[in-house]
Each structure stands twice: as C-alpha cells, then as structure tokens.
Amino acid sequence: MKVAKFGGTSMASAAQFKKVYDIIKADGDRKVIVVSAPGKRYKEDTKVTDLLIAVADQFLATGNADEELNRVIARYQEIADDLELGPAVMERISGDLHALLTQDATDSARFLDAVKAAGEDNSAKLFAAFLQSQGEDAHYVNPRKAGLLVSDEPANAQVLPEAYERLNASLRGRSGITIFPGFFGFSQEGVLVTFSRGGSDITGSILAAAVKADLYENFTDVDSVFSVNPNLVNNPKDIKEITYREMRELSYAGFSVFHEDALLPAYMGRIPVCIKNTNNPSAPGTMVTLERHTVAETVVGIASDGGFCSIYMSKYLMNREIGFGRRVLQILEEEGLSYEHTPSGIDNISVILRDKNFDEEKEQRITDRIKNELQVDDFAIERDLALVMIVGEGMRRSVGVSARATAALARADVNIEMINQGSSEVSMMFGVKAYDADRAVIALYEEFFGESK
Ligand SMILES: Nc1ncnc2c1ncn2[C@@H]1O[C@H](COP(=O)(O)OP(=O)(O)O)[C@@H](O)[C@H]1O
Numbered sequence: 198m199k200v201a202k203f204g205g206t207s208m209a210s211a212a213q214f215k216k217v218y219d220i221i222k223a224d225g226d227r228k229v230i231v232v233s234a235p236g237k238r239y240k241e242d243t244k245v246t247d248l249l250i251a252v253a254d255q256f257l258a259t260g261n262a263d264e265e266l267n268r269v270i271a272r273y274q275e276i277a278d279d280l281e282l283g284p285a286v287m288e289r290i291s292g293d294l295h296a297l298l299t300q301d302a303t304d305s306a307r308f309l310d311a312v313k314a315a316g317e318d319n320s321a322k323l324f325a326a327f328l329q330s331q332g333e334d335a336h337y338v339n340p341r342k343a344g345l346l347v348s349d350e351p352a353n354a355q356v357l358p359e360a361y362e363r364l365n366a367s368l369r370g371r372s373g374i375t376i377f378p379g380f381f382g383f384s385q386e387g388v389l390v391t392f393s394r395g396g397s398d399i400t401g402s403i404l405a406a407a408v409k410a411d412l413y414e415n416f417t418d419v420d421s422v423f424s425v426n427p428n429l430v431n432n433p434k435d436i437k438e439i440t441y442r443e444m445r446e447l448s449y450a451g452f453s454v455f456h457e458d459a460l461l462p463a464y465m466g467r468i469p470v471c472i473k474n475t476n477n478p479s480a481p482g483t484m485v486t487l488e489r490h491t492v493a494e495t496v497v498g499i500a501s502d503g504g505f506c507s508i509y510m511s512k513y514l515m516n517r518e519i520g521f522g523r524r525v526l527q528i529l530e531e532e533g534l535s536y537e538h539t540p541s542g543i544d545n546i547s548v549i550l551r552d553k554n555f556d557e558e559k560e561q562r563i564t565d566r567i568k569n570e571l572q573v574d575d576f577a578i579e580r581d582l583a584l585v586m587i588v589g590e591g592m593r594r595s596v597g598v599s600a601r602a603t604a605a606l607a608r609a610d611v612n613i614e615m616i617n618q619g620s621s622e623v624s625m626m627f628g629v630k631a632y633d634a635d636r637a638v639i640a641l642y643e644e645f646f647g648e649s650k
C-alpha cells in the first residue's frame with residue numbers, strides 16, 4: 198500500500214484535480230490519499246489557507262468576514278463547476294464554511310486553527326465527491342474519527358504516540374480509496390489543532406507510518422528536490438537520492454519543498470519517501486531513504502533560512518565555571534524559549550534562537566538577568582540573522598570542505614558571523630546577516646556544484 202500526499206499546487210484547480218486522479222488511477226497501490234487546501238494557480242495567486250487566515254483575522258477584528266469568506270467559497274465553487282459536480286457537494290462545503298463563523302471565537306488561536314483547517318477538510322470532501330462522480334469507491338475520512346491524535350498546541354500540533362495504532366485500525370482494512378485532509382488532528386479532548394504551516398506533509402508521513410505503507414509519495418510541483426532552492430539558481434542540480442538525515446537538515450534550513458517535521462514519522466517507521474511532480478509524474482523524483490547508494494558527492498544540498506538572532510556572551514575563564522551553560526539555558530527556559538544552536542569558544546558562547554519567539558520584553562528581561570546573574574564581561578544581541586547550511590553525508594570523509602566554503606563566502610564578500618559544524622558531521626552551518634543569505638547560498642552552490650566542479 199502507498200500513501201500519496203498532494204500539496205496545494207496539486208489541488209489548485211479542476212485541471213490539477215484531474216491530474217491527481219490520473220496519478221491515483223495509474224497505480225492501484227495508492228490507497229490512502231492526503232490532500233492540502235487548494236494552493237496557488239499562478240505566481241501571484243493566494244492559497245486558500247491564506248484566504249482563510251484573512252477570514253479569521255477580519256472576523257476577529259470586526260465580527261464580519263462575509264466578503265473574505267465568499268472568496269474562499271468561490272475557489273471551491275470554480276473547481277466544482279469545472280468538474281461538473283452536482284450542487285450537493287458545494288451546499289455541504291458552503292454550509293461548513295459559513296458554520297465556521299458561528300462558533301465561539303473567544304480563544305483566537307483555537308478559532309484560527311479551526312478556520313485554517315477548513316481549507317484541507319473541504320478540499321478532501323470535494324476531491325472525494327469528484328472521484329465518486331467518476332465511479333470510484335472513494336471516501337472522505339475525518340481525522341477525528343480516524344484517530345489522528347495530536348498535542349494541544351494551536352498551530353504547532355505534535356502527533357501523539359497512540360495515534361499510530363488508532364490510525365492503523367481505522368485505515369488499514371478499509372476498502373476503496375481513502376481521502377484524508379492534511380494539516381490537522383484532534384487533541385485528546387477532541388479539540389481541532391493544526392500543524393505548523395505546510396503541515397499536510399506531516400499528515401502524510403504519519404499515515405504512511407501508521408498503515409506501514411511500502412512508500413510515502415509526496416506530490417508537489419517540481420520534478421525533484423534540487424540541491425539548492427530553484428528560485429535562487431537556474432536549473433539547479435537534481436537530487437536523486439537523499440538520506441533522512443540530510444533531508445531533515447535541509448528542510449530545517451529552508452528547503453520548503455518538504456516540511457522539516459515530516460521526516461520523523463516516516464523515518465521511525467522506516468518508510469521510504471519519494472518526492473514527485475504532479476505535473477510530470479513520469480519523472481522519477483527524489484527518494485529519501487536510510488542510506489543512499491550514491492555517496493560520491495560530498496555536499497548534497499545548500500539551504501538558508503532567515504528569522505534567527507544570537508545572544509553572545511563572553512567571560513574570562515568561562516571554561517572553568519561549572520554550570521555556566523546550564524544557567525544560561527535555564528534563564529531561556531524560564532522565559533519559555535527553546536534554542537537552536539550553541540556555538541562556543543573557551544571564554545564565550547552564543548545561543549541562536551528564532552527571532553519570532555524573542556520579543557523586546559523578553560530581550561530586556563534576559564539581558565538584565567544574564568548581566569546580573571552571570572556577571573558576563575561582554576554581552577550582545579544580534580538580530581536579522583540567517584543560517585546557511587551545507588549538508589551531505591560525504592562531508593564526514595572529506596577534508597577541506599570548510600576551507601572551500603569559507604573561501605567561497607569571502608570571494609562573495611559575505612561576512613561570516615558564526616560557524617557551527619553539527620556534531621553529526623553531516624552539516625556545516627554559517628550564520629550571516631539576512632541580507633547576505635542569498636548571495637552566500639549562490640556562492641556556495643557555485644563552489645560545490647558549479648560548471649567546473
Ligand atoms: N531545494 C528545493 N528543491 C525543490 N523545490 C524547492 C526547494 N527549495 C524550495 N523549493 C520550493 O518548494 C516548492 C514546493 O513546495 P510547496 O510550495 O510547499 O508545494 P506544495 O503546494 O506541493 O505543498 C517548489 O515549487 C519550490 O519553489
């Protein structure tokens with residue numbers, strides 16, 4: 198059995214629905230289908246999820262979001278009309294979307310999650326209706342009924358371990374084709390909670406692990422994962438095979454083609470993942486597996502992501518002060534902050550955080566506490582940082598990667614704020630100013646993948 202997830206671009210229009218149907222028909226093993234909300238039909242278009250966020254924001258601000266809601270309904274209506282589906286399914290979808298605005302909105306985070314999830318939920322209902330209109334034994338399945346249990350963190354759900362058995366029991370023996378909405382699950386108390394943005398990839402991976410699928414196929418709008426973001430470099434090198442570890446690091450560092458949290462369930466279940474193109478399904482795509490057969494390349498990919506900041510501290514004899522690092526991290530813990538990296542020297546340490554969690558109030562409190570409680574000699578906070586990552590299992594056996602990387606960055610006139618080599622040695626990370634990030638990635642790509650390499 199295969200689990201196939203179709204992203205927003207694959208569900209964006211009636212024409213895309215038909216391509217997805219052709220892909221499902223072409224392989225009888227594609228039994229569990231996870232769908233996203235309709236995405237962009239063209240570059241300047243707006244994803245249904247973003248339209249729904251506008252609905253929720255407008256409703257919370259003014260108590261009325263009819264105009265915004267009508268835009269969402271129009272997206273589904275257009276698809277239903279083009280597929281010549283009868284009125285019943287659109288009555289159901291329109292009723293469901295209107296009902297969103299009659300529910301309790303006092304807890305805005307929960308309200309927002311419920312509104313966002315309607316994008317995937319109605320996409321699944323519409324797609325199931327389309328397959329039924331074609332004579333298929335296809336059924337929409339609700340994540341609550343199927344047992345997709347998640348933690349109760351709005352917009353950041355994590356799957357609960359007991360979900361796997363429940364999903365297995367409800368999905369594995371089902372006849373026909375299961376159409377499952379991506380992006381959300383339900384807490385133990387039955388409250389709807391979404392994953393973080395792009396989280397339909399996570400749903401697909403969870404279902405693949407739960408039903409012990411032979412393969413998890415993730416259909417998107419590119420022929421493969423490329424060695425670098427194709428929006429930065431023309432015709433970048435494609436990746437035929439990549440390990441879970443490499444993919445996890447690259448997703449973390451900005452390869453938005455596959456959600457960083459989507460690797461773990463597939464990895465735990467040892468389910469191979471294949472990233473493929475809905476618009477060109479005969480292209481082999483990228484296989485993500487435990488080990489790759491082609492290890493010749495030292496570097497498999499280069500990525501960057503912005504939105505980081507660093508807290509730098511130095512103190513003479515820091516290396517001899519027992520408990521210094523623990524106390525820094527405890528202050529962060531008490532402020533409810535997780536950290537990303539901690540590059541350190543003999544007398545100094547930096548802690549890298551996500552900017553979005555680190556507001557000015559927290560910054561002031563943390564500054565005061567670190568200065569007073571830890572008596573540091575130097576202290577600085579730097580914002581607007583990007584992390585640039587080069588990743589490859591082959592780096593473990595290769596000498597001189599960092600020298601090549603730093604030389605390439607110097608030639609591109611990129612100032613390196615920080616270097617960190619992951620302890621796993623499959624990645625190397627450079628902190629740079631956000632405005633230098635694209636230039637840094639292009640320079641590194643040229644160094645490791647350029648024509649002459
Ligand atoms: N290294 C990469 N390889 C391939 N695509 C990438 C990479 N980095 C970023 N992308 C972008 O990811 C997009 C696909 O992801 P996404 O927009 O989430 O698709 P979907 O709607 O199918 O979920 C591609 O169109 C591409 O612009």
Ligand SMILES: N[C@@H](CC(=O)OP(=O)(O)O)C(=O)O
Pocket residue numbers: 203204205206233234236244246247316379380393394395396397398
């Ligand atoms: N629709 C949700 C979840 C998702 O995974 O979408 P997509 O498959 O278009 O990346 C979002 O936009 O975040």
